[in-house]
Amino acid sequence: MNAVAKPRYQQLKEMIIRRISDGELLPLERVPSENELVESMQVSRMTANRALRELTTEGYVERIAGRGTFVADFRARSHLLEVQNIADEITRRGHSHRSEVLRQSQQHARGEIAKALHVEQGSRIFHLLLVHYENGVPVQVEDRHVLADFAPDCLAQDFTQITPSAYLTGIAPLAEAEQVVRAAQPNRAIRKRLQMAAGEPCLVVIRRTWSHGRAVTFARLHHPGSRYELSGHYTPPGTNKSTEELPL
Amino acid sequence: MNAVAKPRYQQLKEMIIRRISDGELLPLERVPSENELVESMQVSRMTANRALRELTTEGYVERIAGRGTFVADFRARSHLLEVQNIADEITRRGHSHRSEVLRQSQQHARGEIAKALHVEQGSRIFHLLLVHYENGVPVQVEDRHVLADFAPDCLAQDFTQITPSAYLTGIAPLAEAEQVVRAAQPNRAIRKRLQMAAGEPCLVVIRRTWSHGRAVTFARLHHPGSRYELSGHYTPPGTNKSTEELPL
């Protein structure tokens, strides 16, 4: 039952990973040098070296001789034409996922939304607005509308615990999806939510999903262009070729 | 132009990887201990430790405190119902692929072969017999028949450089494949080629491939049951579920 003390170098690694996951250390930001860790953490330089070296091979940081150690810049990658749960996608990369709910309200469908969901103007729908974070860095603003009578308990959900995508999949199988991908300049609100630099474009995915023959949800997903990409997967019938690994 | 000397620990790693890839060190066999490397390679124990430690995380060896370091046992895994080039599959795992050509001759189709390829008894076909090695360990005996008029220059190919699968794919797209998987006891010749223990079963894949509406090749692939498995991939329409990671 006694928890044996974890090795010192492992503690250092976990401490740094935590600071990255919490967003305290942002991509490209400087990580304490070996000598700084020697002083602040009371370890030998070789122990600090091992911790940082392993974090390098694990992809958390990058090291440049003569300059220092920096949080690795990651570029998220998703699969074109596959319905993805962003939380799964992020954890599959070994990163931490967190989401923030900005809006979770009932509305009446208007204009574009009503048209996309094939419902009458004024029909009851739920509006969700979330920001998804990968290792503390925002990677997606999810702006989603859901047919109210498809998911009546939508307002009672805690979407920091389960993503809307996972929640909706749990209600009924999502049989068909249509998505459009485009690049666009974000408005000020989106740019702020994604902590994007001025002039940086968004990758926008617009997705409509059908269940039991009904369009049930319509989502606009904004991703920061510098940190996200989609890759395509093409399988000719009977062969095993694919177009993975698209160039950036 | 001057090649700077590689680090000592890197030289050690490459030396050990080479001995594994050459088949000089077989799976589960003992690798020199740190202290033995200190003596034989004239390095400090910490350097030997780093080399062996990194080989562990890279999957080449396994270490057991108090016992020693051993070449990792690998169990090859292929995808069910996907036409695979075994050389690609092996190199994708980071292992080295080598193949040995045991037979490359012209024959006349008889019985089962003629029937499988939908040709008349006595039609000209080529017969290929190869053994594929992963890190020096045999993992597949490929017994293949190819329609002669589909691949007229088949006898001129060097199949140690390009696998029959890759060569045939290069001639024409393989549009359709049918495969049957079964477990069977190998005959003496197969057992010897695969260096299998007595009583160990084979996983046998029997594959027929069509191109341009014609069955062009028929292959029997024998794998040692203890070192090879297939995993299945199932994707319901419109969703993203899969049955990867089948239990052994």
Place this chain on the structure above:
DNA sequence: TGCTGTAACCTGTATATACAACTTGGTGGA
């Protein structure tokens, strides 16, 4: 002003040493 050299700091590698914990085989006593 512009350039050069240098000091300070950084990572990368290598060694010697030390102790802890685990495994195995053998020795010796009950």
Place this chain on the structure above:
DNA sequence: TCCACCAAGTTGTATATACAGGTTACAGCA
């Protein structure tokens, strides 16, 4: 015979030290 104990060998971790080589900023000189 059986069991307890110990010695030897192994990996795992931690430290102190040393030197090589890259980068940056700044002082000082032309």
